Amino acid sequence: MSVATANRLTPYLFLAPALVILLGALVYPIIYVIYASFLDWNPSQRIGEASFVGLRNYAKLLSDAAFLESLRVTLAFAAIVVSVEMVLGVGLALLLDRNMKGLTVLRTVFILPMMIAPIVVGLMWRYMYHPTIGIFNRTLNSLGLEPVPWLSDSSWAFAAVIIADVWQWTPFIFILSLAALQSLPKSALEAARIDGARGWQAILYIKLPLMLPVLIVTMLLRLIDAFKVLEVILVMTNGGPGLSTEILSLRINRTASEFRALGEAAAMSNILLLVLMALTLAMFLYTKASEARSRRLAAAQEPAT
Amino acid sequence: MPDIRIENLRKAYGDVAVIEDLNLCMADGEFTVLVGPSGCGKSTTLRMIAGLESCTGGAILIGGRDVTRLEPRERDLAMVFQDYALYPHMNVAKNMSFALRLARYPKAEIDRRVREVAETLDLTAYLARKPAELSGGQRQRVAMGRALVRDAGTFLFDEPLSNLDAKLRGHMRAELALMSRRIRKNMIYVTHDQVEAMTLGDRIVVMRHGKIMQAGPPAELYRKPANRFVAGFIGSPTMNFLKGELVEEDGRLRVDGAGFSIPLPAERAARLQGSARRAVEVGIRPSGFTPADGPDALQLPVILAEYLGTQSIVMSEMGGARVTIELMGSEPIATGGTRMFRIEDKDVHLFDIETEQAL
Known part of the structure; x- marks a missing residue:
């Protein structure tokens, strides 16, 4: 091998360990799960012993009412929590984007829920929702009101998991929105005040449009996360009552562990993966577009020539 | 057009007073230039007149009306910022018409005014462009246009030419002088450049450490400086x-x-x-x-x-x-x-x- 060729190959040699890890840790499991989704495979078999069934698992899922219900619950859950969190998070950021004493402490308090482990959040809310000793029903009781079947009624249970998720993840939207707000050009906001904009008009016509790139990325990140939520719901309701809170990750978990249908669970995972990939792709494309836009803006903000 | 009176104006950040006991009277249609070195309080004074900065003490009266505690929108003024402060997500026409749209002017009237001002500022070809797609000079003209479209009683300028290169600055200075003669409104202009002050102002107010050192027509300041600071600040090369x-x-x-x-x-x-x-x-x-x-x-x-x-x-x-x-x-x-x-x-x-x- 000539010196030139060796020199050319050296960088690849240094990159090789990372590539091997990447292939082993990332690509192998994905290929494995894709392959598994074509098998009729139960946990007592080795993967080699499972019989190949082609697309049968996917076909079955499309006519499986429980799976379709779970998909519907997941979509509804993700859509509702992300919408509510966006409104609350952005609203809070707009409220707290000012210089007031004690706001730093308040901001820190607001982001605390996000730092708690989901399993703890689940347990905490389960106790708060407890029909007799939970704080909600005890409060209702002390006010002379009827207790609410928080986790035992399907409609209430769905609302209960949404409330817990909103409580935990609104801070995420809040901190990103606040960062976006604080990086807005101050003089444009002042110009709007001079131009006659009232507080809400400045928000509607200047702040929100300028924050939009950050808001879209934040929303997509939250959507991706909301599709994968598991622990909080697992601890709070375990998908029940009935299938009312059985989101896809729970369904996958049950299919694999309870129904012992690894092939089907793999097919479900792949469908979830496809949905998430579509969202990620959307985010990627959006980031690309907004990067190009901010490059143009940055170029424009350079001193005039 | 209203006259502007500033009475015993004071601005302090905590214990640090940046403007102290400032008194100033600007007549109808006068072009007043606030000039001084960095940190002399000229921009703060302008921002207090605009309502963007609160006053610690004193009063600002526009046309006899006390506006000290009023919001900027209630003061009938337009402002051109140092960095132009254009709305990056709006095109030139939308930037220029924002104030009129907020005030719910009829669409035909908005269009007429925007076209008229765009024509005088040579911006007609750029009405559909966003600020990012304009050169520095064009953006400067849009900022000027946005102020002109409103036909406000008072125009405030916060170092509007300082981001331009020397050649363009000279050109825009002349344009601004012509414009001020044409529209004859109250203009208050802040700059640290004494050449701008001398060429544009009917009256120059030289400031230092939050105080007025001298106020008067350019020739008076040049010929009869009241103190060493004004003598050294006005005139190029310096005394x-x-x-x-x-x-x-x-x-x-x-x-x-x-x-x-x-x-x-x-x-x-x-x-x-x-x-x-x-x-x-x-x-x-x-x-x-x-x-x-x-x-x-x-x-x-x-x-x-x-x-x-x-x-x-x-x-x-x-x-x-x-x-x-x-x-x-x-x-x-x-x-x-x-x-x-x-x-x-x-x-x-x-x-x-x-x-x-x-x-």
């Missing part, structure tokens, strides 16, 4: 300052310093009667030196000569202090050697050493 002493001899007063002795005219001598032996600071404009011959002419070295085409700026030395001399004429002056000059007594300014006030 030369030398240590001197008033000397009375045979009933005539003159000012002596290292390397010079200038007799003072009778009128000024009368004002300074009884000041003999008093130490003063002598200010001489670079243009106050004229080439001369004769026994009382000063022989000064030409340390460096900068040739500018119609004039030369000569760096020289008088009694150990550096002085700048401005000589008119298209003939270049050779560096090195000496030249003979006379100092016109009318170009000599005297300042109290302690108070820095003009004598």
Whole structure:
């Protein structure tokens, strides 16, 4: 091998360990799960012993009412929590984007829920929702009101998991929105005040449009996360009552562990993966577009020539 | 058009007062320039007039109406910002019409006004473009257009030309002067550039450390600076300052310093009667030196000569202090050697050493 060729190959040699890890840790499991989704495979078999069934698992899922219900619950859950969190998070950021004493402490308090482990959040809310000793029903009781079947009624249970998720993840939207707000050009906001904009008009016509790139990325990140939520719901309701809170990750978990249908669970995972990939792709494309836009803006903000 | 009155205006951040007891009156349709070095409080004053900054004390009256506590939108003013402050997500037409749209003007009226102003500012071809797609000069014109479209009673400018290069700045300065003559509105203009102040202002207000040093027409500030600071700030090249002493001899007063002795005219001598032996600071404009011959002419070295085409700026030395001399004429002056000059007594300014006030 000539010196030139060796020199050319050296960088690849240094990159090789990372590539091997990447292939082993990332690509192998994905290929494995894709392959598994074509098998009729139960946990007592080795993967080699499972019989190949082609697309049968996917076909079955499309006519499986429980799976379709779970998909519907997941979509509804993700859509509702992300919408509510966006409104609350952005609203809070707009409220707290000012210089007031004690706001730093308040901001820190607001982001605390996000730092708690989901399993703890689940347990905490389960106790708060407890029909007799939970704080909600005890409060209702002390006010002379009827207790609410928080986790035992399907409609209430769905609302209960949404409330817990909103409580935990609104801070995420809040901190990103606040960062976006604080990086807005101050003089444009002042110009709007001079131009006659009232507080809400400045928000509607200047702040929100300028924050939009950050808001879209934040929303997509939250959507991706909301599709994968598991622990909080697992601890709070375990998908029940009935299938009312059985989101896809729970369904996958049950299919694999309870129904012992690894092939089907793999097919479900792949469908979830496809949905998430579509969202990620959307985010990627959006980031690309907004990067190009901010490059143009940055170029424009350079001193005039 | 309303007149603007500022009464005992004060601004403090905690214990630090940046504006103290500022009083100023601006007449109808006057172009007032607030000028001073960085940190003198000129921008803060403008922002308080705009309502973007709260006042710690005092009052601002526009057309007799106390606007001190009013929101910017209630003050009937338009403002051009240093960084233009265009709305990046709106095109030029939308930027210019934002205030009118907020005020719910009829669409036809908005279109008419935007077209009219765009035409005068040569922006018609760019109405559909976003700020990012414009050059610095064009963005500057859009910012100007946005203010003009509103037809407000008062126009505020916060160093609007400082982000432009020298050539464009000169051009825009002329455009601005023409525009102000055309629309004849109250204009308050903040700059640190004394050339802008001199060329644009009907009246210049020189500020330092939150206080007004002097206010008046440009020629008055140039000819009769009230203190050493104004004398040094107004005029380019800047005034030369030398240590001197008033000397009375045979009933005539003159000012002596290292390397010079200038007799003072009778009128000024009368004002300074009884000041003999008093130490003063002598200010001489670079243009106050004229080439001369004769026994009382000063022989000064030409340390460096900068040739500018119609004039030369000569760096020289008088009694150990550096002085700048401005000589008119298209003939270049050779560096090195000496030249003979006379100092016109009318170009000599005297300042109290302690108070820095003009004598």
